[in-house]
Amino acid sequence: MGSFSIWHWLIVLLVVVLIFGTKKLRNIGADLGGAVKDFKKGVGESETAQPKIDAAPGERIIEGEVTGKTKV
Numbered sequence: 001m002g003s004f005s006i007w008h009w010l011i012v013l014l015v016v017v018l019i020f021g022t023k024k025l026r027n028i029g030a031d032l033g034g035a036v037k038d039f040k041k042g043v044g045e046s047e048t049a050q051p052k053i054d055a056a057p058g059e060r061i062i063e064g065e066v067t068g069k070t071k072v
Helices: 006-020 022-048
Strands: none
16 A cells, blocks of 8 residues: 555556547646646746836936835
């Protein structure tokens, strides 16, 4: 009653292939692989993307953080 042997896993694999078929399993694998690839690409782009700020000649760009609002 311990862990499953290799024969148990082979029987389970055979039943899954018989139920779904190899074409359906191949499509599921391709879809899952594409999703993982797109996710990794999206994460990589968001970490390296820097906002591009263009200033016209003679203008200055001042970066800062708003911490409070005061009336003038």
